[in-house]
Amino acid sequence: MRIDIITVLPKLFEGPFSDSILKRAQDKGLVEIHLHNLRDYSTDKHRNVDDYQYGGGAGMVLRIEPIAACINQLKSEREYDEIIYMTPDGKVLEQTTSNQMSTLKNIMVLCGHYKGVDERVRNLYITREISIGSYVLSGGELAAAVLVDSIIRLIPGVLGDETSALTDSFQDRLLAPPVYTRPVEFQGHKVPDILISGDFKAIEAWRDDQALIRTRERRPDLLD
């Protein structure tokens, strides 16, 4: 899979993409992440990419020309399955969307900033608009990093244990059950007996039960 990210702040991605699972996925050749600094596509001598909004009002808007230049350059090099715009007024990201996107070949992700992008960018180029929740971030970059992480970890071969992505919270629309490791007792607090019983059928039933209890208590909306 290839992911192209268009941003005014490419540095924000250096941390999240240069460690752990995302680093390993790139090193193994399972995913290629390319960052594009929108300023490189500005024809302005000061490399400006934003401007005041028509009609007045506080906040700058990302201009269409540098965005169009960057998107068109990339589109001339390969076909894209999705051109995604990260925006708080997009559709809130769900596991099923990440699952679907993990099977694609080439995706482009445009990060919004300031007041967002000129509406014509959305009308002309964007195939999908995604938000990561009902709160406002200073830009789309951290949201894009969240989206990309959720997709990449699902690509076969990225996670060591092939089954572990499937047992995540949300994969079956249930939260994951509690987990324990050594010691068997910490300051009087014991690991549930069932988990050290060796009865794997009973353990599986307990986990299913706990997942359901947890979901009912914490996220009843998932059961509707």
Ligand code: 6GU
């Ligand atoms: Cl995608 N962008 C911004 N700026 N804020 C957000 C968001 C995206 N998703 C939730 N809040």
